[in-house]
Amino acid sequence: MSNKFIAPTMAGLVLPHEEVSQGIDMNRDDPPKEFFVKESAFGAVDSSPPLIPIPVIDLSMLSTETELEKLRSALSTWGCFQAIGHGISSSFLDKVREMAKDFFLLPMEEKENCFREAYNNEGFGSDVILSKGQVFDWCNRLSLMVFPENQRKVNFWPENPKDFGETLIEYTMNIRSVRDVVLKATAKSLNLEEDMFLKQFGEKSTMRIRFNFYPPFHRVTTNAEHMRGSVAVLIEPDIEEEIGPVEGLVNEERPKMYKTVKNYGHFNYTCFQKESSKFIAPTMAGLVLPHEEVSQGIDMNRDDPPKEFFVKESAFGAMDSSPPLIPIPVIDLSMLSTETELEKLRSALSTWGCFQAIGHGISSSFLDKVREMAKDFFLLPMEEKENCFREAYNNEGFGSDVVLSKGQVFDWCNRLFLMVFPENQRKVNFWPENPKDFGETLIEYTMNIRSVRDVVFKATAKSLNLEEDMFLKHFGEKSTMRIRVNFYPPCPRTDKVLGLKPHSDRSGVTVLLQDKEVEGLQVFKDNQWSRVPIIPHALIIMTNGVMKSPVHRVTTNAEHMRGSVAVLIEPDIEEEIGPVEGLVNEERPKMYKTVKNYGHFNYTCFQKGIVPIDAVKL
Numbered sequence: 001m002s003n004k005f006i007a008p009t010m011a012g013l014v015l016p017h018e019e020v021s022q023g024i025d026m027n028r029d030d031p032p033k034e035f036f037v038k039e040s041a042f043g044a045v046d047s048s049p050p051l052i053p054i055p056v057i058d059l060s061m062l063s064t065e066t067e068l069e070k071l072r073s074a075l076s077t078w079g080c081f082q083a084i085g086h087g088i089s090s091s092f093l094d095k096v097r098e099m100a101k102d103f104f105l106l107p108m109e110e111k112e113n114c115f116r117e118a119y120n121n122e123g124f125g126s127d128v129i130l131s132k133g134q135v136f137d138w139c140n141r142l143s144l145m146v147f148p149e150n151q152r153k154v155n156f157w158p159e160n161p162k163d164f165g166e167t168l169i170e171y172t173m174n175i176r177s178v179r180d181v182v183l184k185a186t187a188k189s190l191n192l193e194e195d196m197f198l199k200q201f202g203e204k205s206t207m208r209i210r211f212n213f214y215p216p217f218h219r220v221t222t223n224a225e226h227m228r229g230s231v232a233v234l235i236e237p238d239i240e241e242e243i244g245p246v247e248g249l250v251n252e253e254r255p256k257m258y259k260t261v262k263n264y265g266h267f268n269y270t271c272f273q274k275e276s277s278k279f280i281a282p283t284m285a286g287l288v289l290p291h292e293e294v295s296q297g298i299d300m301n302r303d304d305p306p307k308e309f310f311v312k313e314s315a316f317g318a319m320d321s322s323p324p325l326i327p328i329p330v331i332d333l334s335m336l337s338t339e340t341e342l343e344k345l346r347s348a349l350s351t352w353g354c355f356q357a358i359g360h361g362i363s364s365s366f367l368d369k370v371r372e373m374a375k376d377f378f379l380l381p382m383e384e385k386e387n388c389f390r391e392a393y394n395n396e397g398f399g400s401d402v403v404l405s406k407g408q409v410f411d412w413c414n415r416l417f418l419m420v421f422p423e424n425q426r427k428v429n430f431w432p433e434n435p436k437d438f439g440e441t442l443i444e445y446t447m448n449i450r451s452v453r454d455v456v457f458k459a460t461a462k463s464l465n466l467e468e469d470m471f472l473k474h475f476g477e478k479s480t481m482r483i484r485v486n487f488y489p490p491c492p493r494t495d496k497v498l499g500l501k502p503h504s505d506r507s508g509v510t511v512l513l514q515d516k517e518v519e520g521l522q523v524f525k526d527n528q529w530s531r532v533p534i535i536p537h538a539l540i541i542m543t544n545g546v547m548k549s550p551v552h553r554v555t556t557n558a559e560h561m562r563g564s565v566a567v568l569i570e571p572d573i574e575e576e577i578g579p580v581e582g583l584v585n586e587e588r589p590k591m592y593k594t595v596k597n598y599g600h601f602n603y604t605c606f607q608k609g610i611v612p613i614d615a616v617k618l
C-alpha cells in the first residue's frame with residue numbers, strides 16, 4: 001500500500017512539494033542551494049577542464065602484446081579506458097540509449113510504478129536522503145539488479161517502453177561477455193592465471209544496471225539546452241567472496257598492504273555512512289517542509305501546516321475534535337488481590353483493551369520528574385538535539401515520521417525513541433546528554449514500569465484462570481522495553497491535523513504516561529472515538545498482544561504543546577506469539593496462527609496495508 005517512495009530524488013528534502021511529485025523541473029533556472037557543491041579535496045567545479053583523452057583499448061586486439069601492454073598501463077595509471085572492438089553492434093547500443101531516454105521522458109505517473117523505496121536505491125529516483133548538509137546530484141536514476149536472476153525485483157522494472165526488460169537483459173548479457181574478456185586480459189597482462197579475477201568475482205557476481213538521466217541545467221552547464229543520459233552496469237563480486245590483495249601479486253618485496261573484506265558493496269556503503277550517519281532533523285523534516293524548517297523541527301508557531309499533514313478519510317471516520325468523554329476503566333493495581341478488581345480488569349481488557357492504572361506504586365513526584373525531563377529535552381535548541389537525530393531508515397533516536405510512502409500523511413509530532421532493555425541493545429549514541437540525568441531517570445522509570453508489567457501480566461493471567469506466569473513466560477526472558485517520548489507542538493489546524501494517526505501499537509503492552517494538563521489521546525470503541533480523560537498520576541495501560549488491541553489516536557491542540565511518554569514492551573523476538581493454550585478448547589478452537597518476531601510482522605503488515613490480526617486468522 002505504501003511501500004513506494006515519493007519521487008524520491010529530486011524529491012529530497014529540498015524541493016517544494018509540487019516538484020517532489022514531478023521530478024526536477026527541466027526548465028527551472030534556479031536550482032535550490034542544496035544542489036550546490038561544496039569545496040572538496042577534488043577542487044572547485046570547473047565547467048571546461050582540458051580534454052585529456054583517457055586511453056582507448058581495442059578489445060578485439062587483446063591477443064597482441066601491444067594492446068595488452070596498453071591495457072595494463074591504462075589500468076595502472078588511469079583505472080579506466082574507452083573500449084572499442086567490444087563486439088556489441090552500434091545499433092544495439094543506440095537502442096539501449098533510446099530506450100533509457102524514452103523511459104525518462106515518460107510522464108511521472110507512469111514512472112511512479114518504479115519509484116524506489118525511501119531507504120533503498122533500487123528503482124527510480126534520485127539521491128537517497130542520508131545526511132544533514134548532503135549535496136544532491138542533479139540526476140534521476142533507474143537502478144536495477146539484473147543478475148543473478150533470482151535477485152531481480154521486477155516490481156521496479158518499467159513496463160514501458162514495451163521491450164525494456166528484454167533489452168535490458170540482452171544488454172547486460174553482452175556486458176558480461178565484455179567483462180570476461182577484460183578480466184581475463186587484465187590477469188594476463190599481470191602474468192596471473194587467466195581466470196584469477198573471474199574466480200574472485202565468483203559465480204554469483206552481481207550485475208546491476210544504473211540508468212542516469214541529467215536534466216538540462218540553465219545556469220551552470222554550457223549545454224544548457226540538452227539533457228544527457230548514460231547507462232552503467234555495475235558488476236560486483238559474490239557477497240560471500242572475500243576481496244583483497246591478489247595472492248600472485250604479493251611477495252616479499254611487495255607485502256600485503258590491504259586487508260581482505262567480505263561483502264565489499266556493503267563495506268563501501270558503511271564507510272560512506274560513517275561520514276554522514278546522522279539524518280537531518282528527520283521528521284518534520286520529511287519531504288514536505290521548506291528547508292529552513294528541516295533544520296529546526298516543526299515551527300511551533302506556524303499557522304499553515306503543509307497539506308501533507310492533513311488526514312484523509314479513513315475507516316475510523318472523520319476528524320471530530322470533541323467526541324464524548326467516555327472514561328476508560330480505572331483499575332487500582334494495589335487491589336488486584338481482590339476478586340472485584342480482578343473481574344474489573346478482565347472486563348476492561350476484553351471490552352476496551354486498555355485502562356488507567358492507579359495504585360501502581362510509582363510516586364507522583366517521580367512521574368512528574370519524568371515528564372519534566374522529557375519536556376526539557378524537547379525544548380532544547382535544535383543544535384543540541386541534533387546529536388540524537390535518528391537515521392533515515394530507522395526509528396531509533398530523535399525525529400518524526402520516517403518517510404515511507406507516496407501520499408503519506410505525517411503526524412504533528414516529534415519523538416525520541418530509545419531501546420532501554422535488554423541493556424546490550426541500547427544505542428547510547430542516540431541518548432541525550434542533556435538534561436544531565438536523562439539516562440539515569442529513563443532507566444529508573446523503565447525498571448519501575450517493568451514491575452508494573454509483571455503485576456498486570458500476573459493479574460491478567462489469573463483473571464482468565466490461567467497459570468500466573470503464563471504471559472510473563474510468553475514474553476520471554478529477553479522481552480524488550482523501548483521508550484517513546486512524544487512531543488506535540490501546538491498546531492493551528494486542529495480540524496485537519498492529528499498528533500498521531502489512528503493506530504494500534506506493535507508492542508505487546510504499552511504503558512503510557514500522559515500529559516498532566518493537555519488532553520489529546522482518544523480510543524476507538526464501538527465505532528466511535530472517546531476522549532481519554534486526564535488522571536494526573538495514572539498510567540494508561542494498553543495490552544495489545546493479550547486481549548484486545550485498542551486503536552487510538554492523538555489530536556492536536558492550537559494553544560498548548562503536549563507531551564507523553566510511552567514504554568513499549570515487546571516479546572522476545574525468538575518467542576512464538578499466538579493463542580494461549582489454556583484458552584483454546586473444543587468449543588473455542590484456535591482462530592489465529594502463531595507468529596515469530598511480532599514487531600517485525602506488524603510492521604510488514606502496515607507496509608502492505610493489512611491489519612495484523614486479519615493476517616493471522618486461520
Ligand SMILES: O=C(O)CCC(=O)C(=O)O
Pocket residue numbers: 484486500505512514520521552554563564566
Ligand atoms: O501521546 C499519547 O497520548 C499517545 C502516544 C501513543 O499512542 C504512542 O506513542 O504509541
Ligand SMILES: [Fe+2]
Pocket residue numbers: 503504505510552
Ligand atoms: Fe500508541
